[in-house]
Amino acid sequence: MSMNNQGRPTDTGETAPITPDFESYSGHKGLRLAEPLIHEIGNAESSGVDVPDCGDFDMALGGLQRSGKMGIPGLPEPDAVRHYTRLSRKNYGIDMGLFPLGSCTMKHNPRLNEKMARLPGFADIHPLQPVSSVQGALALMEELSHWIMTLTGMPAVALSPKAGAHGELCGIMAIRTALEARGDARQVILVPDSAHGTNPATATFCGYSVKSIPGKADGRVDLEALKSALDDTVAGVMITNPNTCGLFEHEIRDIADAIHDAGAFFYCDGANFTAIMGKARPGDLGVDAMHLNLHKTFSTPHGGGGPGSGPVVFSAALADHAPIPYVMDVGGALTMKEWKDGEADSTLGRMTAFHGQMGMYVRALSYMLSHGSDGLKQAAEDAVLSANYLLASLKDVMSASFDGPCMHEALFDDRFLKDTGVTTLDFAKAMIDEGFHPMTMYFPLVVQGAMLIEPTESESKGNLDQFIRSMRGLALEAKAGKVERFKGAPFYAPLRRLDETQAARKPILRYIPPE
Amino acid sequence: MIKFTEEHEWLLVDGDTVTVGITDYAQKALGDVVFVELPEVGASFGKDEDAAVVESVKAASDVFAPISGEIMDVNGALEDDPSLVNSAAMDAGWFFKMKASDMSEMDAMMDETGYNDFVAGLE
Numbered sequence: 157m158s159m160n161n162q163g164r165p166t167d168t169g170e171t172a173p174i175t176p177d178f179e180s181y182s183g184h185k186g187l188r189l190a191e192p193l194i195h196e197i198g199n200a201e202s203s204g205v206d207v208p209d210c211g212d213f214d215m216a217l218g219g220l221q222r223s224g225k226m227g228i229p230g231l232p233e234p235d236a237v238r239h240y241t242r243l244s245r246k247n248y249g250i251d252m253g254l255f256p257l258g259s260c261t262m263k264h265n266p267r268l269n270e271k272m273a274r275l276p277g278f279a280d281i282h283p284l285q286p287v288s289s290v291q292g293a294l295a296l297m298e299e300l301s302h303w304i305m306t307l308t309g310m311p312a313v314a315l316s317p318k319a320g321a322h323g324e325l326c327g328i329m330a331i332r333t334a335l336e337a338r339g340d341a342r343q344v345i346l347v348p349d350s351a352h353g354t355n356p357a358t359a360t361f362c363g364y365s366v367k368s369i370p371g372k373a374d375g376r377v378d379l380e381a382l383k384s385a386l387d388d389t390v391a392g393v394m395i396t397n398p399n400t401c402g403l404f405e406h407e408i409r410d411i412a413d414a415i416h417d418a419g420a421f422f423y424c425d426g427a428n429f430t431a432i433m434g435k436a437r438p439g440d441l442g443v444d445a446m447h448l449n450l451h452k453t454f455s456t457p458h459g460g461g462g463p464g465s466g467p468v469v470f471s472a473a474l475a476d477h478a479p480i481p482y483v484m485d486v487g488g489a490l491t492m493k494e495w496k497d498g499e500a501d502s503t504l505g506r507m508t509a510f511h512g513q514m515g516m517y518v519r520a521l522s523y524m525l526s527h528g529s530d531g532l533k534q535a536a537e538d539a540v541l542s543a544n545y546l547l548a549s550l551k552d553v554m555s556a557s558f559d560g561p562c563m564h565e566a567l568f569d570d571r572f573l574k575d576t577g578v579t580t581l582d583f584a585k586a587m588i589d590e591g592f593h594p595m596t597m598y599f600p601l602v603v604q605g606a607m608l609i610e611p612t613e614s615e616s617k618g619n620l621d622q623f624i625r626s627m628r629g630l631a632l633e634a635k636a637g638k639v640e641r642f643k644g645a646p647f648y649a650p651l652r653r654l655d656e657t658q659a660a661r662k663p664i665l666r667y668i669p670p671e
Numbered sequence: 672m673i674k675f676t677e678e679h680e681w682l683l684v685d686g687d688t689v690t691v692g693i694t695d696y697a698q699k700a701l702g703d704v705v706f707v708e709l710p711e712v713g714a715s716f717g718k719d720e721d722a723a724v725v726e727s728v729k730a731a732s733d734v735f736a737p738i739s740g741e742i743m744d745v746n747g748a749l750e751d752d753p754s755l756v757n758s759a760a761m762d763a764g765w766f767f768k769m770k771a772s773d774m775s776e777m778d779a780m781m782d783e784t785g786y787n788d789f790v791a792g793l794e
Contacts, residue, residue, distance in 0.1 A: 353731070598729045598730060599730075601730055656703075656728050657703035657705060657728055660703075660705035660706070660726075660728060661705045661706075661753060661754065
């Protein structure tokens with residue numbers, strides 16, 4: 157045999173210390189690459205494109221031409237590609253791991269949805285094309301509308317609103333239009349104290365004053381307090397169901413009856429529809445208007461990954477006031493109802509320039525069709541099961557805010573951290589070191605130091621167990637007084653604890669070049 | 672004379688001029704204050720109407736007009752340096768001064784001992 161001893165060694169060598177006592181010359185840490193701002197690495201003089209000298213020419217700008225530098229960074233193509241690829245590797249998204257952000261419903265975005273949305277008949281069309289050339293796209297909108305109305309048990313839907321808060325605006329504008337049509341000048345919107353912050357913001361934006369309804373000790377709306385606040389000044393009531401404590405408002409029918417008896421309308425915030433999809437229909441619960449977040453419940457990307465989409469469903473009482481445009485079937489040909497036709501037309505008008513987020517409609521309908529009605533129901537059941545598995549696995553070491561099972565999200569507060577010196581913020585930062593996106597913290601405001609965890613139906617039991625191991629481990633360490641790993645967290649993130657206070661007090665909103 | 676409300680606001684009463692701020696307990700519960708929105712001088716409020724907004728790293732909260740009356744002065748320093756609410760809640764971190772239209776509205780409010788007992792009962 158020949159003895160070749162020049163090859164590459166395969167043993168691991170001497171064991172290195174866990175924490176190196178040197179800094180690299182480059183500032184990189186192995187595959188964790190330090191990345192400056194694009195303005196700091198590029199300049200307009202060194203772009204990857206050679207533009208020929210334009211020679212002598214007559215300036216036609218009348219002395220208004222730019223005199224200083226434009227300040228636009230220029231980079232050769234490989235450097236530009238590397239810059240954005242390096243940044244993307246620092247990102248954490250649902251494609252990286254569990255994203256338990258309560259009230260945000262970060263569920264998996266199935267790749268089938270993406271494939272459908274890229275079909276040229278959906279992806280390469282323009283909103284100003286003649287409707288005769290986009291009949292397939294309009295048919296998809298019709299079918300999506302049908303699924304949404306069936307799932308919610310409501311007779312009308314407006315697809316155009318662009319996100320949840322825009323959907324709220326649409327619903328409250330329809331309520332105002334309906335009240336104006338009957339000559340009623342009601343001025344108040346009631347909102348429970350556990351509401352999403354967008355609810356009072358929406359009501360205020362629509363010109364209403366907002367009154368808060370206190371919750372009961374069990375985390376639900378106080379029906380008696382609501383009844384005593386209802387009078388002929390109340391235009392509507394905005395309630396989320398399941399609510400932001402992750403609880404089903406089981407008195408919802410009585411709440412709806414009380415609202416209607418007072419001559420007001422019932423707006424339901426549908427942000428948490430994922431928990432009741434296929435199980436309960438808002439139309440049966442007495443709801444007059446509700447938005448759906450396609451980007452939550454129906455798995456279209458969000459959180460920086462894609463635009464939102466917030467279709468709004470309406471009861472018969474509000475259907476005539478829904479916004480334009482919408483798809484109409486005229487003798488077998490689909491067309492868009494685009495204009496308000498005179499005074500007899502009761503629509504609230506138009507909320508968007510065109511018809512809404514076509515790409516999200518394709519993705520949402522793909523999710524619906526690939527699951528089927530039975531699959532959607534199971535998705536809701538699995539989302540609730542996952543949250544209850546978390547709740548049951550954590551409530552002996554953390555403090556669950558309310559007794560009993562939850563819906564699709566589990567709410568904890570900071571009582572279990574009392575006297576440990578660890579805050580909810582510290583705990584959330586320690587979750588980053590564990591490789592998880594932190595849960596929603598300090599919301600809802602009705603409990604102190606809230607931690608709202610929503611695992612969704614996407615996670616396997618193995619993934620949930622891994623998350624539970626980290627949560628339990630951290631909770632026990634905090635109680636045992638080991639505060640260092642919390643106070644300094646995150647240790648393993650690209651950047652350590654950021655000064656959020658200073659960032660909010662003195663925000664730097666643009667790049668300022670060095671002098 | 673200083674009075675306190677259950678909404679964690681303090682009122683320093685000098686004749687019919689009342690200086691209003693939030694208590695030390697409130698600023699601790701809010702966390703680092705990052706923004707304060709003050710009412711217009713000359714605006715009138717009814718008792719318990721929203722008069723100002725205080726925003727911390729955790730949440731935004733309304734500051735109520737604890738009595739009815741007219742805004743005489745506002746603490747403009749808070750707009751440049753909202754951290755005064757944290758560092759001097761009971762002093763330089765005052766929000767606004769009101770001209771009270773009904774002094775009897777303050778009769779039922781707590782004094783300092785009463786408020787301290789009230790806060791102790793919350794914990």
